[in-house]
Amino acid sequence: MTSTPQASRTENNESVDSECALLSVSGVGFDYDNAAILEDVSLSAERGEFVALVGPSGCGKSTLLNLISGVLTAREGTIVSSGLVTRTERLGNISYMQQKDLLLPWRSVAGNSRMGLELRGIGRAESDIEVERLAGLFGLTDVIDSMPWQLSGGMRQRVALLRAVLPDNPVLLLDEPFGALDAITRRSLQQWLLNVLDTSNKVVLLVTHDVEEAILLADRVLMMAPNPGRIVAEVEAKFGDSISESDLSTSPEFIELKKHILNLLSDQENIQ
Numbered sequence: 199m200t201s202t203p204q205a206s207r208t209e210n211n212e213s214v215d216s217e218c219a220l221l222s223v224s225g226v227g228f229d230y231d232n233a234a235i236l237e238d239v240s241l242s243a244e245r246g247e248f249v250a251l252v253g254p255s256g257c258g259k260s261t262l263l264n265l266i267s268g269v270l271t272a273r274e275g276t277i278v279s280s281g282l283v284t285r286t287e288r289l290g291n292i293s294y295m296q297q298k299d300l301l302l303p304w305r306s307v308a309g310n311s312r313m314g315l316e317l318r319g320i321g322r323a324e325s326d327i328e329v330e331r332l333a334g335l336f337g338l339t340d341v342i343d344s345m346p347w348q349l350s351g352g353m354r355q356r357v358a359l360l361r362a363v364l365p366d367n368p369v370l371l372l373d374e375p376f377g378a379l380d381a382i383t384r385r386s387l388q389q390w391l392l393n394v395l396d397t398s399n400k401v402v403l404l405v406t407h408d409v410e411e412a413i414l415l416a417d418r419v420l421m422m423a424p425n426p427g428r429i430v431a432e433v434e435a436k437f438g439d440s441i442s443e444s445d446l447s448t449s450p451e452f453i454e455l456k457k458h459i460l461n462l463l464s465d466q467e468n469i470q
Contacts, residue, residue, distance in 0.1 A: 204218070211264075213284065215444070216401070219242035219243055219244055220244055220245045220279070220280060220335070220368055220369065220401045221242060221243045221266070221273070221278070221279050221280075221369050221401045221403070222241075222242045222276075222277070222278045222279075223239060223240055223241045223242065223262075223265075223266065223276075223277050224240050224275055224276045224277075225238050225239075225240055225274065225275035225276070225414065226238070226239045226240070226262070226265060226267060226272045226275030226277060227268065227272060227273045227274045227275055227426075228258070228261060228273050229273050229441075229464035233426075234426035235258050235261055235426060235427055236258045236261060236262060236265075236272075236426055236427040236428070237426040237427070237428050238428060239258075239262060239275070239290055239427065239428055239429055240275075241420060241429060243401045243403065244401070245368065245400070245401060246398075246399045246400070246401075247397055247401055247402075247417050247418070248395070248402045248404070248415060248416045248417050249401070249402070249403050249404070249416055249417065249418050249419075249420060250403075250404045250405075250406060250411075250412035250413075250416035250419045250420065250423060250430075250435070251403065251404065251405045251406070251412075251416060251420050252406060252407065252408075252409055252412050252419060252420070252421055252422070252463070253421055253422030253423060253424070253427075253463065254423075254424060254463070255407070256424050256427075257422040257423060257424035257427040258279050258422065258426070258427025259373075259386060259405040259422055259427070260297075260373050260405060261427065262427070263294065263371045263373050264407075265277060266279065266288070266291030266292065266369075266371060266403070267288065267289065267292045267294045267371055267391070268286065268287075268290070268292065268452070269289070269294075270285075271285050279291070279292055279368070279369045280368050280369065281327065285325075290317065290318075291367055292367055292369045292370075292371060293314070293362040293363060293365060293367040293370045293371065294362065294370075294371045294373075295358055295359055295361075295362040295370070295371065295372050295373065295375055296373045297373050297374045297375075297377060297378070298378075299346075299354040299355055299358035300358065301346040301354055301357060301358060302346075303345070303346050303347060305345075305346075306342070306343050306344060306345055307338055307341050307342050307344050307345075307346075307349070307357050308326060308343065309331050310346065310361055311329045311333075311338075311356055311357060311360045311361050311364060312325035312326065312328070312329050312356075312364065312365050312423040313361055314331070314359075314361055314362070314365040315328060315364055315365060318365060320458065328364055329360070329364065330342070332360060332363070332364065333360070335361070335394060336356050336357075336360045336394065337353075337356060337390070338356055338357065338360065340355070342355060345436075348376060350383075351378060351379050351383065352379055352383045352386070352387055354398070354462075355375060355376065355379070355387060356387075356390075358375075359375065359391070359394075363394075363398070367400075367419070368399075368400055368401060369400065369401045369403070370395075370398075370400050370401070370402045370403070371403050371405075372402065372403070372404045372405065373405045374405055374407065375387075375391075375404075376388065376411070377406070377407070377408075384411075388411060388414055388415060389427050391415065392414075392415060397408055404416060407459060409456055409459050409463075410447060410456060412435065412459075413435045413459070414446065414447065414454060415456055416435050417434065417435060417436060418432055418434055418435060419432070419433050419434075419435050419459060420432050421433075421459065421462055421463055430462070431462045433455070433458065433459060433462075435455060437449070437451055437452070
């Protein structure tokens with residue numbers, strides 16, 4: 199592991215070979231109302247890798263997740279996830295946690311959590327066994343029968359993430375999962391998320407506006423620029439084991455990497 203910022207790379211020089219990647223996006227473009235929203239976007243990630251996407255509002259980060267998940271169809275380019283190439287193949291086979299928790303108010307924590315399993319035709323009894331198996335890991339055992347309105351924002355996000363993780367898809371997309379939470383709750387859930395996903399062996403692709411969150415969670419940070427949306431740089435976000443988790447965000451190495459990423463983003467804004 200390294201404690202210094204790595205050299206930036208363009209989207210055409212990915213650090214992960216797309217031929218062996220679990221998730222591969224190549225030359226993707228997307229238009230809306232005859233305007234190019236995304237152009238020539240490429241990225242790839244191996245199993246067990248956590249990748250963050252950062253960039254200004256309107257650069258197409260969420261649109262890219264919608265394309266990968268199969269919610270939207272790309273104008274051009276290819277997206278392959280676990281060998282699934284077409285939009286209809288990927289739809290339902292990629293876990294996707296969006297910005298809002300989208301919990302159904304008439305369903306309990308258990309009922310919301312098992313939705314993905316139900317959509318796959320798994321029966322109530324088997325689904326409940328799976329929910330109970332992971333509820334403790336997600337800190338939800340004591341509220342498993344509670345309704346969404348009885349939960350705090352942080353607990354609702356845990357339920358939404360459990361719902362996304364339960365189908366055990368190899369690719370997990372996270373779109374600003376903690377963006378609406380206060381700073382203390384957000385930091386607590388960031389560390390909790392790392393612990394939950396530490397042994398999951400999934401590809402995790404996180405969209406965030408928070409550069410600190412990207413550095414804390416991800417192995418690599420990809421920076422996007424708008425008009426049209428594209429990946430303009432990449433840096434590794436790994437630190438030496440000598441830095442404790444509690445001291446990481448105030449360490450000189452962390453601050454240097456944050457400054458490096460912010461400068462890269464600022465340079466792109468000046469080009470616009």
